[in-house]
Each structure stands twice: as C-alpha cells, then as structure tokens.
Amino acid sequence: MTLSRRSxxxxxxxxxxxxxxxxxxxxxxxxxxxxGFDTETISIRRDLDSGGAGIDTLYSASDRADMVVIxxxxxxxxxxxPVIKVLELLAEHRRGFTRRAGQAxxxxxxxxxxxxxxxxxxxxxxxxxxxxxxxxxxxxxxxxGGAAADPRRAADSGSMPRNVxxxxxMAGDALARNEPIPAEACGLMAKPGLPSWLYRVIGNLSWRxxxxxxxxxxxxxxxxxxx
Amino acid sequence: xxxxxxxxxxxxDHTAAAIRRAVIECLETxxxxxxxxxxxxxxxxxxxxxxxxxxxxxxxxxxxxxxxEISRVTVSSDILVLLTPVTFGGYSSELKKALDHLIPNxxxxxxxxAGETHHAPRYHWRPHVIAIGILPAPDADxxxxxxxxxxxNGTTLWAxxxxxxxxxxxxxxxxxxxxxxxxxxxLEAVA
Numbered sequence: 001m002t003l004s005r006r007s008x009x010x011x012x013x014x015x016x017x018x019x020x021x022x023x024x025x026x027x028x029x030x031x032x033x034x035x036g037f038d039t040e041t042i043s044i045r046r047d048l049d050s051g052g053a054g055i056d057t058l059y060s061a062s063d064r065a066d067m068v069v070i071x072x073x074x075x076x077x078x079x080x081x082p083v084i085k086v087l088e089l090l091a092e093h094r095r096g097f098t099r100r101a102g103q104a105x106x107x108x109x110x111x112x113x114x115x116x117x118x119x120x121x122x123x124x125x126x127x128x129x130x131x132x133x134x135x136x137x138x139x140x141x142x143x144x145g146g147a148a149a150d151p152r153r154a155a156d157s158g159s160m161p162r163n164v165x166x167x168x169x170m171a172g173d174a175l176a177r178n179e180p181i182p183a184e185a186c187g188l189m190a191k192p193g194l195p196s197w198l199y200r201v202i203g204n205l206s207w208r209x210x211x212x213x214x215x216x217x218x219x220x221x222x223x224x225x226x227x
Numbered sequence: 228x229x230x231x232x233x234x235x236x237x238x239x240d241h242t243a244a245a246i247r248r249a250v251i252e253c254l255e256t257x258x259x260x261x262x263x264x265x266x267x268x269x270x271x272x273x274x275x276x277x278x279x280x281x282x283x284x285x286x287x288x289x290x291x292x293x294x295x296e297i298s299r300v301t302v303s304s305d306i307l308v309l310l311t312p313v314t315f316g317g318y319s320s321e322l323k324k325a326l327d328h329l330i331p332n333x334x335x336x337x338x339x340x341a342g343e344t345h346h347a348p349r350y351h352w353r354p355h356v357i358a359i360g361i362l363p364a365p366d367a368d369x370x371x372x373x374x375x376x377x378x379x380n381g382t383t384l385w386a387x388x389x390x391x392x393x394x395x396x397x398x399x400x401x402x403x404x405x406x407x408x409x410x411x412x413x414l415e416a417v418a
Contacts, residue, residue, distance in 0.1 A: 076330065084314060084315075087315060117343060125317045199337070224285075225332075226350075
C-alpha cells in the first residue's frame, strides 16, 4: 500500500479570508492534491492567536508534512512579524527532536510593488529558515504588482491570470516529483503585468479614488506627528 | 539631535546587552539622548494590512497601542538604531512587530527611486539608520541577506544613510565597545 504524501500550506496574510497569499497557496496545493498529496492549510491569522493557542496544531501538521509551503505577503521588505514568529517557533520546536528525512519547504511571496526585487529578501528568509530548521529548500515563487496582479479578481471570474496559473501548475508538478521549483515557473510568475511607470500612475490615481470614497482625500498627506 | 533604539533582542542575550550599553554610552557621550524601546516588554498587535493608516486615518494606525507612540517618536528621531538577533537572515519577530507599524510614517503614493517603486515620504524625516544584528557565529549567507534587508529598509524609510553591522556572541565586551564606536563613527554627531 502506498501511503499518501502530505502537504501543508501556511498562510501568512493578516486577512482572515480571501487573501492573495491564500489564493496562490491554495492553487499550488490543489495541484499537489491532483498529484496524490493529502493537503492541509493553516492560516496564521485565522488559526493561531497571539497567546499561542493553535501552535500545537501547527507543530503536528509540520511534523507530518512531506512538503510545507509558506505563502506570505511582503511587509517592509521582508516577512510580516507574525510569520517570522511562527518560523522562530517552528525552528525551536524542530531543535527538540530527530527530524524526519525528506521534509521539504517551498515559499510564495507577494508584494504590492511592481518590481520582483522587493520579494527577494522574503524568499531568502524562507530559504534560510529551511536550512536552519532542517527542510530541503525547493525554491520560491514571487508575485509582484499588488492589486494589478491580484489573482483573486481573476479567481472570482473563474480564471487566474494565465502566467500565474501556469507557474503554479508547473511548480506543483515539480514539487510532486520531489524536484525544486523550476526557473521557468519563477519566470512565468515574474512576468510583469504593467511597466513600473504605468503601475505608479495607475496606483497613485487609485489611492486618490479610494480616498475620495473614504472621504479622506484632503487628508492623505496629513502629518499627525508633526514635530 | 536624538536617537531611538528599537531593541528586538531578548533579556538573556548578553551580547545584545553589551551592544546596547555601548550604543547608548557612545551616543550619550556625544550629547545625543537615546530613547530605548525594549520590544519584548511592549505589547504591539500585528499589522492588519488594512491600509487604515493610509486611507482612513492617514498617518495613524487603527490599532491604538504602543505602536503609535513608537511611530511618533521614531519620526522625530535623527538616528534610528535597530538591534536584533539575525533571524533567518532578517529581523526577529519582536523587532519586526514595531517596524511593520512604521508604514504610517510613509505616504501611500508611489515614487521611483533608482528605478524601483517605493512609497513617498510623509514627513521631512531623513534619519541615519543603523541596523545591528547578532549571530551565534559567522554566517556569510545570513549576513548578506541581513545587510541587503537593512539597506532596502533604509530606502523605504528615506534614510539619509544606512549603516549595518553584525556581531557574534563570541565577541568580548571590549571588542564590542570598539566595534560599536567604529559603527557609529560615520555619524556626524559622534565623529
């Protein structure tokens, strides 16, 4: 009897539901499920609290997973604090026992700026966590462009941006074969949706429109902590 | 001139204690008062990523806790010192919980900086940022990521200058003092 392999998705977004991080991670997990993996998802925001409740569930899930995927937004150039906290706890937990051979880890990082360079430190942090916690690092995918590249909007309409969907499928297939995420998948995911200058123009207009809806357009440049 | 020290280390970290002492002594001897936040003792809720600090209460986080005070004093600082164990190449969760909340101090509006997109400054705030990391032993990979992160955060925060140093737990107090003095030597106030 062949035992199913297990995969665990850890979602790092502070949103309770419907985040880009969860959408991307779920898509990758779906591919792994199609390739015979049992899958499990833990959202740091939804399933763990600041007091530590739920952390034992995360420990157990990570202990039995053959493939762990961390899917996270990028905040201030790297992982958000709650994601770092979880990695710190997991690394400490894994120091305490003999690690099971063959456990692997992959990362997905998404950020609001249009250039991929903004995701590099976040994925490097995931890689170093894998090294320190005894996982084989299988590589990372990065999605830049924030709202412009938001796969949720496409997911709502039933189709993910083609390059993103293909990248995740390619990555899932490689991981299922126990191979690192191929460079081709990373390149597909990194395909810019808009040139940076146009992203900035549209983005700045979008902030103004949103502020008008909120009634705060005249306050956008406020300096409440004026010295 | 004044300094803010955001300390994301732990109470039992003797190397951190030596570095902290050396930083404070060096700056205060140069006439720069230092306001220290020992972050493990401070409750700060995680950033919710809800953009309230840009869209609904521009410049102020929706969460009313110590994050607001840290944000307020930081934006008035001339020197911002970040002290942390190098954690998988980055900051500890304790330091990062405060840094995530510095986003209200920049504007939502995008601007190009050396070909990259960043958020425009909200204030006329151009600090010297000094990032100090601590490792158990030399680790070129982690150190390179840490230095990259520090420089990139300097750009995000519109720093006048960003300096980065990595210390090891094996270093003795005297060596730490000397290295801290070297690290701070580039600052106008200390030179």
